[in-house]
Amino acid sequence: xxxxxxxxxxxxxxxxxxxxxxxxxxxxxxxxxxxxxxxxxxxxxxxxxxxxxxxxxxxxxxxxxxxxxxxxxxxxxxxxxxxxxxxxxxxxxxxxxxxxxxxxxxxxxxxxxxxxxxxxxxxxxxxxxxxxxxxxxxxxxxxxxxxxxxxxxxxxxxxxxxxxxxxxxxxxxxxxxxxxxxxxxxxxxxxxxxxx
Amino acid sequence: xxxxxxxxxxxxxxxxxxxxxxxxxxxxxxxxxxxxxxxxxxxxxxxxxxxxxxxxxxxxxxxxxxxxxxxxxxxxxxxxxxxxxxxxxxxxxxxxxxxxxxxxxxxxxxxxxxxxxxxxxxxxxxxxxxxxxxxxxxxxxxxxxxxxxxxxxxxxxxxxxxxxxxxxxxxxxxxxxxxxxxxxxxxxxxxxxxxxxxxxxxxxxxxxxxxxxxxxxxxxxxxxxxxxxxxxxxxxxxxxxxxxxxx
Numbered sequence: 001x002x003x004x005x006x007x008x009x010x011x012x013x014x015x016x017x018x019x020x021x022x023x024x025x026x027x028x029x030x031x032x033x034x035x036x037x038x039x040x041x042x043x044x045x046x047x048x049x050x051x052x053x054x055x056x057x058x059x060x061x062x063x064x065x066x067x068x069x070x071x072x073x074x075x076x077x078x079x080x081x082x083x084x085x086x087x088x089x090x091x092x093x094x095x096x097x098x099x100x101x102x103x104x105x106x107x108x109x110x111x112x113x114x115x116x117x118x119x120x121x122x123x124x125x126x127x128x129x130x131x132x133x134x135x136x137x138x139x140x141x142x143x144x145x146x147x148x149x150x151x152x153x154x155x156x157x158x159x160x161x162x163x164x165x166x167x168x169x170x171x172x173x174x175x176x177x178x179x180x181x182x183x184x185x186x187x188x189x190x191x192x193x194x195x196x
Numbered sequence: 197x198x199x200x201x202x203x204x205x206x207x208x209x210x211x212x213x214x215x216x217x218x219x220x221x222x223x224x225x226x227x228x229x230x231x232x233x234x235x236x237x238x239x240x241x242x243x244x245x246x247x248x249x250x251x252x253x254x255x256x257x258x259x260x261x262x263x264x265x266x267x268x269x270x271x272x273x274x275x276x277x278x279x280x281x282x283x284x285x286x287x288x289x290x291x292x293x294x295x296x297x298x299x300x301x302x303x304x305x306x307x308x309x310x311x312x313x314x315x316x317x318x319x320x321x322x323x324x325x326x327x328x329x330x331x332x333x334x335x336x337x338x339x340x341x342x343x344x345x346x347x348x349x350x351x352x353x354x355x356x357x358x359x360x361x362x363x364x365x366x367x368x369x370x371x372x373x374x375x376x377x378x379x380x381x382x383x384x385x386x387x388x389x390x391x392x393x394x395x396x397x398x399x400x401x402x403x404x405x406x407x408x409x410x411x412x413x414x415x416x417x418x419x420x421x422x423x424x425x426x427x428x429x430x431x432x433x434x435x436x437x438x439x440x441x442x443x
Contacts, residue, residue, distance in 0.1 A: 003268070004265065004268045004308050005225075005229065005307060005308045005311035005312060006228075006229060006237075006303075006304045006305075006306070006308035006309075006310070006311060007268075007272070007304050007308070008229075010229060010230040013229065024340070028337050028339050028340055031339055033339075033411040034401060036339060036342050036343055036401075036411075037346055037397040037398075037400040037401045037404065038393075038394065038397040038398075038401070039343055040342070040343045040345075040346030040349075040350065040397070041346065041347075041350045041354070041394075041396050041397040041400065042390065042393050042394075042397070043343065043347045044346075044347050044348075044349075044350035044351045044353070044354045044393070045354045045386075045389045045390055045392075045393045047347070047351055047354075048351065048354045048355045048357075048358050048389065049358075049386050049389065051355075052358075052382060052385075052386070054372075054378070054379065054382060055372050055373060055374045056374060063382075063386070065386070068386075072390070079339075079340055079343055080343075080347075083340075083343060083344050083347050084347075086344075087347070087348065087351070089315065090315065090320060090324075091199050091320075092261070092264065093261050093264065093265035093312050093315065093316070094264070094265065096308070096311060096312070096315075097221075097225055097311070097315065098225050098226070098229040098311060155276075155300070156281075157276055157279050157280040157281060157297060157300075158275070158276070159279065160275050160278070160279040161271060161272070161275035161276070161279075164271075164275070175379065178376075178379055178383075179379055179382065179383045179386070181383075182379065182380055182383030182384070182387075183383045183384075183386050183387045183390070186383060186384050186387035186388075187387055187390065187391070190387070190391060191391055191394070194390070194391070194394060
């Protein structure tokens with residue numbers, strides 16, 4: 001879902017960068033020193049999880065799990081996703097440095113929304129799966145919408161590509177929702193204090 | 197996982213101060229990404245190739261990286277020339293191909309590859325820890341650099357944990373298919389990894405406290421700027437700017 005170097009116009013890159021800086025600033029401000037290792041190691045785990053390929057019919061898709069990142073980390077999702085994308089750009093050349101702002105915001109802002117969405121559901125243990133499902137699915141859909149806006153603001157003729165992007169991400173959103181729901185139910189069973 | 201295969205080497209670019217490399221990289225990126233002309237983008241690609249030759253990177257590994265990175269670009273070549281409204285057109289069978297669309301796709305491809313070449317030759321030639329160190333010198337918040345450092349350190353550890361769980365699952369006859377059972381298995385696998393990371397993070401924090409951690413890593417070794425660093429930084433930035441000014 002991350003846009004490569006050289007695609008977006010400088011204006012769009014700047015706006016994405018400013019939004020991401022805002023999120024990073026707030027995220028870093030509310031992180032306590034004792035939480036630093038937790039956020040770092042969870043980020044590594046999500047980085048590893050994004051290498052897992054899930055079969056969907058004849059093809060496969062890698063996990064994104066930005067909804068789950070949000071549910072577990074809240075605003076700290078901004079630094080976590082930002083650094084994850086830096087490593088992907090540096091180590092695998094996925095995404096890129098100039099598009100870091102746009103890509104981070106497109107993934108991390110929906111993650112923060114998942115955090116608030118899930119907190120509405122988490123007191124009712126029967127609705128836990130539903131809350132996590134919505135959080136996980138919403139994070140992919142909203143993220144794809146942000147990416148689409150960035151592409152369309154750059155170039156109107158990206159429209160057919162944006163349509164393809166949105167249609168292919170719909171099944172991915174459902175699967176991400178199911179997996180997020182299952183992970184949260186598992187955590188609830190095994191170590192409920194993780195979900196606070 | 198071998199993550200830093202390009203950081204090993206002894207070329208000029210491997211020896212340049214990482215701070216200088218980060219600055220020249222940022223200058224290169226910001227000018228290159230705002231290029232609208234095919235000729236300018238092509239010159240940036242040539243300059244990227246030139247940096248690559250100085251960095252003496254392993255060609256086979258490099259080719260694999262470039263192929264993977266151009267995957268997204270492939271979609272642009274499929275969609276843009278067919279849907280761009282710009283004239284003139286030429287027709288191939290039932291499809292109308294826009295020339296403007298083609299030049300847009302070509303421009304994106306040139307810029308993308310130029311920046312990737314610069315990333316590989318300027319940033320990937322330093323190891324992650326010296327880049328983190330350089331970030332501290334640039335006054336990047338210590339919290340962010342601390343997460344950066346630990347994040348990178350634990351990628352390989354968590355990847356080994358993942359492989360271990362995966363082996364256990366496969367040993368019990370798990371086959372990955374499109375069904376609920378597969379999704380559940382992967383979800384529980386991720387859940388188990390998350391629990392391991394909570395436990396691991398707790399241990400790390402206690403170990404750090406025992407060693408007197410106060411919220412940041414003190415810098416013990418310092419970079420020293422040499423003449424060659426300054427000359428490289430100056431010339432490299434100059435080239436990036438001159439290309440942009442079409443000189």
